[in-house]
Amino acid sequence: MAETTSINDVISIGQEGDVALICIDNPPVNATGQAVRQGLLDAMAQIGTSAKVIAIYCAGRTFVAGADIKEFGKTPLPPSLPDVLNQIEDSEIPVISVIHGTALGGGLELALATHARVAIEGAKIGLPEVLLGLLPGAGGTQRLPRLSGLPFSLDVILSGRQVPAKEALEKGAVDRVMSGEPRDVALAAAQDVLAGKLSTRKTKNLTADYDAKVIEETLAGVKKKNPHLISPVKCVEAVAACNKPLEEGLKVERQCFIDCMQTPQRAGLIHAFFGERAVSNIPEAKGDTRPLDKIGVIGGGTMGSGITTSCLMAGIPVRLIEVAQEGLDRGVATITKNLDGAVSRGKMSAEKRDAALAMLEPSLAMEDLADVDLVIEAVFEKMEIKKEIFGKLDTICKKGAILASNTSYLDVNKIAEMTSRPEDVLGLHFFSPAHVMRLLEIVQGAKTAPDVLATGFALAKRLKKVGVLAQVCDGFIGNRILGHYSKVNAFLVLDGASPQQVDDALERFGLAMGPHKVGDLAGLDIGYMNRQRMKEEGLDPNARYGGDVADRIAEKGWYGRKTGKGYYLYDAGRPVPNPEVETIIDEVRAEKGITPQSFTDEEIVDRYMTAMISEAARVVEDGTAKRPVDVDMVFLFGYGFPRFRGGPLHYADTIGAEELVRRIEAYAKEDPNYWQVPELLRKMAADGTTFADLNKEG
Template sequence: MAESTQVNDVISVGHDGDIALICIDNPPVNATGQAVRQGLEEAISSLNEDGSAKVIAIYCAGRTFVAGADIREFGKPPQPPSLSDVLDQIERSEIPVISIIHGTALGGGFELALSTHARVAIKGARIGLPEILLGLLPGAGGTQRLPRLAGIPWSLDVILSGRQVKAEEALEKGAVDRVTEGEPRAVALAAAQDVLDGKLATRRTAELKTEANQKALDDTLAMVTKKNPHLFSPGKCVEAIAASTLPLDEGMKVERACFIACMETPQRSGLIHAFFGERAVSNIPEAKGDTRPLAKVGVIGGGTMGSGITTSCLMAGIPVRLIEVAQDGLDRGVATITKNLDGAVSRGKMSSDKRDAALAMLEPSIAMEDLADVDLVIEAVFEKMEIKKEIFGKLDTICKEGAILASNTSYLDINKIADMTNRPQDVLGLHFFSPAHVMRLLEIVQGAKTAPDALATGFQLAKKLGKVGVLAQVCDGFIGNRILGHYGKVAAYIVQDGASPQQVDDALEAFGFAMGPHKVGDLAGLDIGYMTRQRKKEEGLDPDERYGGTLADKICEKGWYGRKTGKGYYLYETGAPIPNPEVETLLAETRAELGIEPKAMSDQDIVDRYMTAMISEAARVVEDGTAKRPVDVDMVFLFGYGFPRFRGGPLHYADTIGAAELVARIETYAKEDPHYWQVPELLRKMAADGRTFADLNKES
């Protein structure tokens, strides 16, 4: 066999008799960057011109087939040749071209495979078209070629979900032609030989006809419109897939128009910001230092949070010693954990064997002394400083040297907790969000004396648990709850001034939130906010301020805590929330007591005030260093507070409004309430300099 020749740095061509082997070697994931596109174009052209091969096989070096676009090209002017042009050239090749898929073939990588004349997947491979997760659609023929091979219904499922599909399912549906085992180059040679021997059929996908299925298109469009009424790209995906019944060149024109339309929406920018932001939050020096062992974790508290944290650790393969003060509480905790793991099995997240193995790693105990050998303790008890101080004082004498002591507090001062120990360097906050085994956010709170390796271990834990770890500094509520505490007041003010709780919820759900703030409060438990407001009053944290909790306090004093009591802002007797008519009576009393004459308020005004309040406190959080960068605030709200992902986060959204407009809004609102509405200095400076939060992210 002749040695391979390099077309460029990432593409080589080898020959074995009548077989030509094109190898893509563009680490780490063989992305379809300019050099790959250029090299493929030159290789296919050269092989067709010299006629030296009767079949061409494309395979990849390394751990995967082409796993998508080159993210380094995002936001930059496109460089020729376009992927679409290269794939058209591959499909038109006079010499049959086959692709050998191993690892993952995603986005442009799977579109590359679709343009070849046969696809062979190596066992364990996965395929997918995840562009919808970025507010886009497959733009290099994916919406046109996949339906020709696998039909409209399955193509709608794959493209609209963005999911990764196992090779066996792809084979069953016709998206690949064979599933086999072996090393990519050897499989490429064997499959190419089968083409020569007539054992593996090849054909141009463009020459296949998509079977029309208007019902599937109509049903899917209705479903996505109902499920995600705010999103633009799902409808465009359906429109493009519908065009696959046309000749390929005509369908490609529709796909291109739909792709460009998606590119021009703000949603695309927001979703790409979310994509990169998820990776950026851990790309900081604090997350990359030396770490400590995480072989065994201790969790104190078997309630909702402790059980969820334990479940998350067990699902990640980390043994847990669960501590409760009494046997009945421990039994309830174990039962909850078992139920959580059973739920994971029923949802297909884990096998029953893995569930059993996870439960075998759980060691329940009512003796805190059993934490003597764990590497990390996560305290998850009632949100009272006195209780937490007592626990950490005990842990200081029980836990081994170097063990990390973490509190799952939502608001409380980590430094005061650390002061109860002789090892403040080992103490940090790990603020999980409920349900802890589902929610992906983990605020990692750095105390004044937290050691660098303890902090880095917090990020390592987040990675092991599949969570988005965000660094936060100590303050009341850290990043998320501090901001929530501020904008939660404006929701109360809006209701006091004339809107109903339902109108506020409806307006914000129309903006893109999955649930409005009053439904969220009912779900979380209104007593939590009540206790926090009472604590802040006692500690003098809200001096001389219009008290926003008056209506909420009246509701709680009635014993209405939301879903768990069947009544809050809404009634839950029939399951779905129905506005609680008694809240209107309490609201009228509140307005009378405060001397407020209610006024009509538009949905847009509600959204503007709510979002401006959120952005204002978020700017202060960045200004005083509680959050390291604006993107950290955005990821906290995307992964912990239900902020609409397509809007990118509160500070990304702020850039779409502009600092100058935000300052003008705040100054207008301040005429009504100068204490609450104050322009953050950072925002005022940004308005003067014409800068954005995106600029601050680049500088950090």
Template sequence: MSGNEVVSIEEVGKVALVCIDNPPVNAGGYGVRKGLQDAVAGINADGRAEVIAIYCAGRTFVAGADITEFGKPPRAPIMPDLYNELEQSALPLICAIHGTALGGGLELAMACHARVAVPGARVGLPEILLGLLPGAGGTQRAPRLIGIPAALDIALSGRQVPVEEAHALGLIDRIMEGAPRDVALAAARAVIAGELAVRRTSDLAVTPDDAAIEATLAKLTSKRPALLSPRRCVQAVAGATLPFAEGLAQERRFFMECLGSDESRGMIHAFFGERAVANIPEKTATPRDIQSIGVIGGGTMGSGISTSALMAGLPVTLVEVTDEALARGVKTITANLDGAVKRGKMSAQKRDAALAGLTAMTGLDGLGNVDLVIEAVFENMEVKKEIFGKLDRICKPGAILASNTSYLDIDEIAATTSRPADVLGLHFFSPAHIMRLLEVVVGARTAPEVVATGFALARKMKKVAVRAGVCDGFIGNRILGHYLKTASYLVLDGAHPDQVDKALEGFGFAMGPHRVGDLAGLDIGYMTRKRLAATRPAEERYGGAIADRLSENGWNGRKTGKGYFVYEDGKTLENPDLNAIIDEARAGAGITPRDFDDQEIVDRYMTAMISEAARVVEDGIALRPVDVDVVFLMGYGFPRFRGGPLHYADTIGAAELVRRIEAYAQEDAHYWQVPALLRRMADEGTSFADMNKGI
């Protein structure tokens, strides 16, 4: 017996070893499923073996289903049927886990009669992260092995469970040292010797826990009311108290319901989008070798960037103007790394090694030998140009000069140097050591290998890079600047900031725009409005009067304890002075306020966001709609289950969006203008998804 091209069989005495070899992650595609079915059936029919042991080649056990098969006609055997068949094997069937056993991989393991794992392995049921629930018996077998509360935790969090915890819970029967093949063979021999117990998971009883089910459903209703998949997941787990076949049938119905939902389509789009954005014109260029970096500025952004680089194993030279500012920066970096240790993101030993790679100094002269410099000072073009002029003289040939600017013109900055090909923007998002998004801003003369280096740096820092062209605000902040005007117009015209925030939080945003403004600091927006005041057209409505007044009063949000809201003792309270400021602004603009319902708030806000996003794509600032989606999913709190603003736009349709804009333009023809791209899509019946095809 030999199996197929991805599943092979090896006989060692009375043990039949079944090896899955489907790189890179042994996904449970058709070849794996068919190979397992044939192998286990054949070994049972042959009669020579006493135990069947499954293990995987490569770096991991089965790390999940083959997601590329989603949306395609299923090919038998499908996972639920296969795992039921495997569980009924007359011969004891065990598995040896290394790397990760996730989703369908863990469901395969739970269908086996015993599970062993090597140290460092992890298991989990991450389907919820795709708007799904475990659909191959996971909601039925997990409660039988570990109880309903633990099954709910693992299935609803989507987290990867360390092998020690999995063993303590009962998901794993034994932790064994060794290579996967050796562990599989040793475990099989332990079964033959009667030293490792085997049983069918479906035969185990489930202890009902109505309290856990009800408490979890209540929590979901209060925290994530818009999401379908978590509720269906809880209901499926609750069904584990039914006869096994009935529980499986219910799980399958719920799984198919979720698979056909907008929620799942949005989350699957987000999953693929994170990978698609790496497909850039410069992808064939060879990145430059980055062994050390310099960071100019020890404030919030500079310290966060330094922390991220140090956690990635890159030595950092931090530069500040004064010893006091430098000390504050080092203190912040140390606190960031200590926080990473507390969160379990790194060991104390790695923290110490990271700190040993930090050099702190005043003055730029120490940056002569670093491979990459990231300037992270405040948003002032003249200051940045002065710094880059100095870096041009100090830095070695081939060193990359990057600015962390959020808005400013990279080409204007690059023009101050004799090496514009070496200059690009690296727009990190705050807190830079936690946020995964990195906009790589490509200037008119930025060299392809410099762009490729930006993407390589992002991978090293475990961030997702998105390529952006040069304009004020690049992708994210350009769009943000446009749609935040809608939020301010809504308030001027009659809505309350708290109503606007709650309507958008109901849509799925973690925080509404006014709470976000308070969190970021209202002074940032104030400075941006002042910077752009001279460029504002005379016919444009000015929506910043309320925010300006708050900032001029020194009420800049959380950091001052007061903004749109008041922040005391960890609580967010009403600002008693806000309504008077709003009334004054309305009176000054001659506005008679009217009522808005929550749906109109969401429609106007999202239509404005989509409109400017369409222009960003049309202008070539973003390569494709999916690039815009990833920026907003990863940097701006856009609800993941909506898939991003342009994926969501397709659920509305271009024709309806054009109709909305034209209706809103009756009130404000300057602000509400139909993007040419959107008009063309409406005329042709096409979608943003069509523009993503082939990536």
């Protein structure tokens, strides 16, 4: 093997005869940081004319997998990636790239700028910039269409998906698929270039198979599918320039990239990207964990079946417990249906589905939980029932087994008191449907042991969920905030807005679904039961927002989608406003002596979001959530908050604390009991700080 020469800390070169090998070694993902960019130029210059072929490959587990996250938000140092790639493409000596692991973003753009691409079996390629509110800014929108055509390129760029090597080969994005170690493949492929067995060409010299109709239809499609988002539109505009000479197309791409960089959406999506990783980057999520070799789930209803499905898909055996054979059969049928759905969506193979079902052990005997490592109780949201179950589990489960409650609101400490081992108890609040929704609130009880808490985060990771730490209070993070701002829905409806207007305004703001549609989807009986519980416990003294309209709808047996009737009717397959709800609203207004007023969509959004932000600030203030970013991730992954807005507290920073205080004080003139300025928000308004500052401190 020829001796290698270090260009800098991350780039080295070696030469075997007429083949020069450039190795990128910038762990963990060989990101295109400044040292990599400069090193590539220096390596090309040092090789000069001493070789007849140059092969670029990477050390470690992957090819270049994107930009250097350390440079995010900073002014990039020269040379720029587009300049580096243009120089590589202009090389008179053929340059090939060898892809293993993943070639993502700038990594794929590097490969596209070389004169041939070889993928090692198992490799994947992708351009995920749209997921960050951006677009490929180093030639991806111009070079990929020249190699692979418009339909494939638009699909890859607009979806951000990772394309397997076989598909990439079929579409012309790579020229060959081989097996072996990256350096060995790089040398062999380069030698094939010398032997005329692997052809090379400059991508810029190719002509894209351009179709204006494809561009037009795709642009209309993205505007319809994501009317709020800017970057998909800019992606299409950039790709549309691929019929120009490369230099002109790159100028269009650069301007589209700059347009995206200057939008608040880019900041929101990048906040979401980093936030997803930040929530588990806390001391509580680290350290020793307990085994998760077998899990018990109590309850075969919607939640229990979803939790079981999620565990089985992650390869964890589950013992499912129900009290009656009918319920057990129904649960097994639901789990089977869930797994069949995963197969039909391409999430798992039929063989893996069969293997997952083989790991399911249905039982009517709670005693069968004696050997499991973790029990997740997922029964009716009644404290008495949960206390009874945990009392039994205390006598049945082995020493060291973790006892978890999938409660949405209830006091985990009171549940833990029913056992002789409160240190083994925690809350694991899954969101429905549990096998689809990615949020998992991990609720720390007063006596929860550190390794139990760390195991909760380990479970979230294994289930591919976003685990967020929460402290005990009524509703934890998400439902506590929801319980507060949902009262604004009642306020708006009683004072003059219709449920449909509220939903429409908030959907135009970017929510996946308006709050009344969400209520219908979740089941209006759930909110009704919780309001009754709160009234019994004296937790909801504000009768003005006590859910009068929602209670009367539920008392008629209209629970939403499950009964075909709620705020909306569902006979037509799509929600249509229920005219009888309007009658109920009029009756309640008359009883309370309310004269309806009109609201603009902007006023609806302002009140709704200000209420959400107010309670979210209090949740951070009293420590229920560790940091503002934890609140943001709860709402992005559990409540359909628009990802491009980053979360409620990231969005709050775009409004500013001073303006939020002004709004709350103005609304307080109508209802001083409900509208109260959180002390944290008042302090931020006074000293000019932001929730982003609190995240940095955290």
